[in-house]
Amino acid sequence: MSLGIDEVFDVSRKIIIGVVHLPPLPGAPLFRGEFDRVLDIAIREAKTLERGGVDGIILENFGDIPFRAVVRNPLTISAFSVIAREVAREVSIPIGINFLRNSAVEAASIAYISGAKFIRVNAYVETVATDSGIIRPAAPRLIRFLRAYGIRLCILADIYVKHGKVIGIRNIADTVRDAVERGLASAIIITGKRTGAPPNPKALKEAKSTGTHVFIGSGLSTENIDLLRYADGAIIGTFFKKEGRIYNPIDENRVRRLVELARKIHSVHS
Numbered sequence: 001m002s003l004g005i006d007e008v009f010d011v012s013r014k015i016i017i018g019v020v021h022l023p024p025l026p027g028a029p030l031f032r033g034e035f036d037r038v039l040d041i042a043i044r045e046a047k048t049l050e051r052g053g054v055d056g057i058i059l060e061n062f063g064d065i066p067f068r069a070v071v072r073n074p075l076t077i078s079a080f081s082v083i084a085r086e087v088a089r090e091v092s093i094p095i096g097i098n099f100l101r102n103s104a105v106e107a108a109s110i111a112y113i114s115g116a117k118f119i120r121v122n123a124y125v126e127t128v129a130t131d132s133g134i135i136r137p138a139a140p141r142l143i144r145f146l147r148a149y150g151i152r153l154c155i156l157a158d159i160y161v162k163h164g165k166v167i168g169i170r171n172i173a174d175t176v177r178d179a180v181e182r183g184l185a186s187a188i189i190i191t192g193k194r195t196g197a198p199p200n201p202k203a204l205k206e207a208k209s210t211g212t213h214v215f216i217g218s219g220l221s222t223e224n225i226d227l228l229r230y231a232d233g234a235i236i237g238t239f240f241k242k243e244g245r246i247y248n249p250i251d252e253n254r255v256r257r258l259v260e261l262a263r264k265i266h267s268v269h270s
Contacts, residue, residue: 002146002184003154005213005232008094008117009055014262015215015233017096018049018240018255021062022083027076028064039083045250046087046095049240052255058096058120058235059084067101067132077106084114096120096156101130104138105145112151118186120217120235124157125183126175128164135164139183156235157185159207162194162218172206180212187213189235194218196238196246204230222258228265 009015023038024030046057061080064071071077080099088095096118099107107119121142122128123135139157146153157179160166172190179185190199190207198219207214208230216227216234221244228234240255242248 002143002186003117003152005154005187008154009233011213011232014228014231014265015055016053016259016262017056017058017215017233017235018052018054018250019062019098019235019237020045020049020057020059020087020250021237021246022059022064022080024063024065025061025076025083026079027071027073028061030063030065035079038079039086042083042087043090046091048250048252049255050091050093052240052250052252053259054093054255055233056094056096056118057087057091058098058118059087059116060098060120060237061100062237064100068103069101069130069132069135071099071103071106077110081110081113084110084116088115094118096154098122101132102135102138104142108142108146108151108153111153112149116153118154118156120156120158120189121185122158122161122164124155124159124185125179126159126161126170127167128161129167130164134167137183139179139185143184154186155184156187156189156215157183158189158191158217160190160203162191162197172203173210176207176210176212180210187215187232189215189217190231191217192219198224198227201227201230220258222261225258225261225265228262234262
């Protein structure tokens with residue numbers, strides 16, 4: 001059901017995953033009615049990330065604000081599936097799916113159809129209060145879905161996810177263990193409080209103390225690259241954009257610069 005990180009990525013180095021922030025998809029309030037334009041942007045951004053040297057690419061429906069807790073609209077799901085399939089054909093590195101806000105089974109379905117190797121799940125073993133309402137743990141339904149259809153994917157599970165507040169008091173280490181041991185997650189993601197905000201080093205250290213693969217899920221840049229000492233890799237969106245502004249196109253030079261630094265971090269601290 002769950003693929004190991006080492007079945008998708010080269011774990012002998014820090015793993016850098018670049019984010020393609022998709023414009024609004026069909027069915028979203030801000031969709032302009034130009035699906036081919038959305039597809040062209042996705043392919044162009046993915047190719048830029050690949051040329052920059054990232055290890056993987058994750059597609060995210062970032063433009064579909066305000067986000068639903070779970071997306072049910074078949075138009076949005078089918079559009080995301082087409083984009084993922086076309087991107088997978090255009091790049092040679094692994095791709096993944098993050099279907100905001102917490103559409104885990106739908107993300108897994110898109111991944112299976114498109115040939116993607118991994119998914120990101122924002123609320124995996126936690127109940128989280130968000131601006132999309134209460135999002136509930138996806139692990140029980142997702143794992144049974146994967147099992148039922150014989151689908152194997154790498155599952156990257158957020159802990160204390162950004163733009164949300166976990167309901168109930170639990171420490172990070174216990175939540176990480178639950179996600180991996182009971183939820184069968186492949187790796188854990190630790191974020192800051194908002195998009196572009198880095199995580200607390202203490203949170204990274206606590207998560208990593210469990211022996212689990214840990215990813216930085218927001219806010220990594222060339223200025224705080226040393227955070228990678230406490231993680232196995234990072235998912236990067238904001239920094240890779242021109243001038244570091246979230247709505248700008250991806251800047252290949254920024255991608256290349258950070259990837260080069262990440263390789264050096266590994267050589268120094270391995």
